[in-house]
Amino acid sequence: MKKVIAMVASCTLLLAGCGSASQKDQAQTLNVEIPLKTTSIAPYDTDVPVKMGAVEALFKAQSNGKVKKELVKSYHQPSNKELDLTLKDDIHFQNGKKLTGQKVKESLEESLDNSGLVRGSLPIKSIEAHGQEVKIHTSKAYPELVSELASPFAGIYDTQAKGNVKKQPVGTGPYQIKHYRQSQSIEADRYEHYWKGKPKMQHLKVSYQEDGDKRTSDLKAGRADIITDVPVEKMDSLKKDDKTKVSNVSGFRTSLLLYNHTSDKVNKDVREALDRVIDRDSITKHIYKGYAHPATGPFNDKLDYIKDQEPTAQDIQKAKQLLKDKGYDQHHPLKLKMVSYDGRPELPKIAQVIESDAKKANIDLDIRNVDDIEGYLKNKKQWDVSMYSFGTLPRGDTGYFFNQAYMPDGAINKGDYHNQHVVDLIHQLNTTVNTQDRHQLTEQILKASDKDQANSYIAYNDTLIAMNHKVHHLQASPEDIYLVDYKVDKGS
Numbered sequence: 001m002k003k004v005i006a007m008v009a010s011c012t013l014l015l016a017g018c019g020s021a022s023q024k025d026q027a028q029t030l031n032v033e034i035p036l037k038t039t040s041i042a043p044y045d046t047d048v049p050v051k052m053g054a055v056e057a058l059f060k061a062q063s064n065g066k067v068k069k070e071l072v073k074s075y076h077q078p079s080n081k082e083l084d085l086t087l088k089d090d091i092h093f094q095n096g097k098k099l100t101g102q103k104v105k106e107s108l109e110e111s112l113d114n115s116g117l118v119r120g121s122l123p124i125k126s127i128e129a130h131g132q133e134v135k136i137h138t139s140k141a142y143p144e145l146v147s148e149l150a151s152p153f154a155g156i157y158d159t160q161a162k163g164n165v166k167k168q169p170v171g172t173g174p175y176q177i178k179h180y181r182q183s184q185s186i187e188a189d190r191y192e193h194y195w196k197g198k199p200k201m202q203h204l205k206v207s208y209q210e211d212g213d214k215r216t217s218d219l220k221a222g223r224a225d226i227i228t229d230v231p232v233e234k235m236d237s238l239k240k241d242d243k244t245k246v247s248n249v250s251g252f253r254t255s256l257l258l259y260n261h262t263s264d265k266v267n268k269d270v271r272e273a274l275d276r277v278i279d280r281d282s283i284t285k286h287i288y289k290g291y292a293h294p295a296t297g298p299f300n301d302k303l304d305y306i307k308d309q310e311p312t313a314q315d316i317q318k319a320k321q322l323l324k325d326k327g328y329d330q331h332h333p334l335k336l337k338m339v340s341y342d343g344r345p346e347l348p349k350i351a352q353v354i355e356s357d358a359k360k361a362n363i364d365l366d367i368r369n370v371d372d373i374e375g376y377l378k379n380k381k382q383w384d385v386s387m388y389s390f391g392t393l394p395r396g397d398t399g400y401f402f403n404q405a406y407m408p409d410g411a412i413n414k415g416d417y418h419n420q421h422v423v424d425l426i427h428q429l430n431t432t433v434n435t436q437d438r439h440q441l442t443e444q445i446l447k448a449s450d451k452d453q454a455n456s457y458i459a460y461n462d463t464l465i466a467m468n469h470k471v472h473h474l475q476a477s478p479e480d481i482y483l484v485d486y487k488v489d490k491g492s
Contacts, residue, residue, distance in 0.1 A: 028202035030471075030490055032483070033209045033224045036343040037183040037371075040166040043155035044115035050152035052206055053199075053484040054094075054188060055171030058085065058104070059150035061479045065252070065396025067150040071099060071172065073132075080141035080433060081125075085134040091195045093158045094176035101129030106159040108136075117411040120403055121148045123430075141431035143438070147395040152481050174199040174486035184208055190486075200473075200489035210371070212345035216466070219244055225471055225490055228483065230464040231345040232289040238466045247476040248291060251463035252300055252393040255292075255347065257354070257456040258377075258386040260415040265336060266384050269326055271453035273319040274385065277357050280311045284459050287349050291464060295457035297446055298392045298401055300478075305439040306446070319361035328362050338365040339386040341373040347387040350458065377414040386414070389461070394479045398442045402426045406449060417454045 038046045049055035060070040069075070073088045091099040105127040111118045123142055128135040138145060148154065161170035167180045172195065175188040186206040190199035207224070209215045212231035218224040220241060230238065230246065238244045257274065259266050280294035294311035328334045340351040348369055355365040365385070370376045377386060390412055392401040404410045406422050422445055429441040463476040465483070473487040 025203075027490065030201045030204050030226065030484065030488065031224050032204065032206045032226045032228075033215045033218055034206060034228045035208070035210050035212070035215070035345075037208045037210065039182055041169060041177070041180055041186065042114070042166045043157055043169055043171070044111035044118050044153055045166065047152035047481060048186070048206070049157075049169050049171060049173075049177070050155050050481060051483045052186065052188065052204065053173045053175045053486065054177050055152075055155035055157055055169055056173050057150050057152060057155045059146060061150050061395045061481055063249075063478050065393060065479070067147055067395055070150075071104075071156060075146070077145075080143070080431070081138050083136040083138075083145055085136070087132040087134065088195070089132055091172050092193060093161070093170050093172055094191045095158060095161050095170050096193075097158055097160075099156070099172055101132055101134040103158060104134050104156055105129040107156045108154065110159050110165075111154060115153060116409070117404075118151075118153050120407070120409060120411055121151060121400065122154065141433070143433045144397050144399045144430070147397050148400065150395050175204045175484065194486055196486055199486040204484060210342050212342075219466055219468065222468070225468045226465065226474065226483070227467075228465050229344065230466045232287070232291045232464065235289065235291065235464065235466075243469050244466055245469050245471075246464070246466045247474065248462045248464045249476045249478055250293075250300065251461055251476075251478045251480055252391050253389055253461045253463070253480055254295055254298055254300070254392045255344070255350065255387070255389045255458045255461055256295075256298070257458065258388045258415050259417070259453070259455055260380050260384050260386075261417045262380050262415065263384045265334065266415075267326075268453060269322045270334065271456070273322040273361060274354075274358070274363070275312055275453055275456040276315045276319040276322070277361050277363070278312070278354060278456055278458060279314040279357060280458055282314075283350055283353060287346050287353065288459060288461070291462040292459040295459050297450070298405070298455075298457055299398060300393060300460045303393070303398070306442065314357070316357065316360045319363075323362055330362055333359075333362045333364045335364045335366065336384040337382065338367045339373065339376060339383045340367060340369050341371070341387070342369065343373065344387075344389045346461075347389060351387050380416070388412075388414070391480055394481060397438075398445075399426075399429055399438075402429065402442075402445055406445070406454065415455075417449075417452070419448060419452055419454075422448050422452075 043049050043055050058071050059067045073086045075085045123139045125137045125139040157169040157171045168177050174194040176191045177188045179187040188204040215227040216234040219227045238246050284292045296309040296311050340348045358365050404412045425445045463480045465476045470490050472489045
């Protein structure tokens with residue numbers, strides 16, 4: 001009997017010890033849940049490696065939209081087609097290899113080869129590297145070069161590292177990716193020799209969870225420590241919960257209605273009619289719960305050089321008249337295919353509201369909610385209009401959005417919008433250095449594209465994140481690029 005008791009006691013102690021070890025390991029693991037599944041985590045494919053502190057770019061965006069030096073010690077531009085960089089001398093990749101000019105050259109060249117988004121934002125002709133020195137030559141004068149080198153898609157990684165860059169990129173950040181399960185999760189360990197100092201957390205686990213409600217419940221239940229893209233209707237309950245806290249800031253992300261300009265149905269009058277259908281004030285109040293404000297164009301009104309405008313007011317009668325002139329009425333409504341997705345939890349709700357209001361203007365919207373919005377939009381025969389969300393001003397310059405959204409080969413010109421006058425103005429903007437001249441060109445591009453009703457801009461979104469009350473040194477940022485850095489901690 002004494003033996004049995006002793007064995008039971010021994011097992012109990014053993015189990016208790018195992019439990020303690022597990023709890024200790026959990027205390028050193030930061031669990032993060034984000035939406036938007038990725039099938040590749042190569043930096044040129046997704047911003048996730050930068051967002052999670054695995055990869056860094058040469059420059060870094062600040063909350064005011066400007067950029068600062070990150071991996072770069074100094075730089076200067078000897079001409080409008082040249083940029084000279086000197087790299088910091090004490091930075092190593094997570095495999096121990098030193099960051100050199102040659103490594104930067106190889107990383108940027110490989111990203112340019114593999115990504116249309118990178119090619120579109122970085123018109124690099126050639127790169128020279130000698131020691132810690134890098135010289136970049138562009139194919140044209142490009143005043144946005146430094147700004148675009150802060151893009152997370154231009155993140156620097158070791159191209160010679162073992163393994164597949166799409167599964168395990170090796171960067172210079174505080175967390176080293178160890179395991180990637182496609183479209184499911186990323187596991188990373190801290191890089192002990194990180195150049196800014198030893199990261200606070202030992203382990204990082206990032207899980208993909210498209211459902212915003214599920215992300216919220218996981219946070220409340222302790223299954224997640226940090227969640228991004230918090231559904232706005234969950235913010236108040238998270239604020240009131242003594243186990244969670246939230247962080248929000250007016251951001252550079254804009255929700256919009258994309259138009260398929262290749263669709264015969266979606267002509268200028270139809271686009272204008274749909275724009276009049278949208279009740280921006282109601283959407284920001286009731287769907288975004290005040291965590292957004294009505295949009296007057298693609299850019300957050302933080303840009304003081306863009307003339308103040310009033311948001312377009314809903315006008316159902318005007319929309320009906322525009323469509324009546326095109327032969328549509330109550331008995332012969334305009335039928336359009338509309339697309340939305342759950343990655344941004346408010347977008348499907350906005351789609352439902354627009355659908356309801358559009359009926360009043362004799363427009364029937366057939367909504368389809370899809371998992372892979374980027375893949376779906378590639379086939380323009382499948383859709384006429386689409387909900388979308390985009391960071392229009394992540395690094396403080398309008399050229400980023402114009403090149404991506406209004407140029408024929410732009411990465412987010414999903415509906416093939418084209419106006420040659422607008423294209424010419426963007427080309428001019430891309431080679432104009434003087435700040436005041438750039439501001440004037442921005443106004444001209446906005447005016448010309450507004451006449452076309454290129455897209456309908458709905459709301460400027462706040463960046464919303466929530467976290468366990470034990471998480472420290474984490475705040476929402478307007479650019480919505482960065483999340484976890486070496487300072488983030490999960491204390492007691």
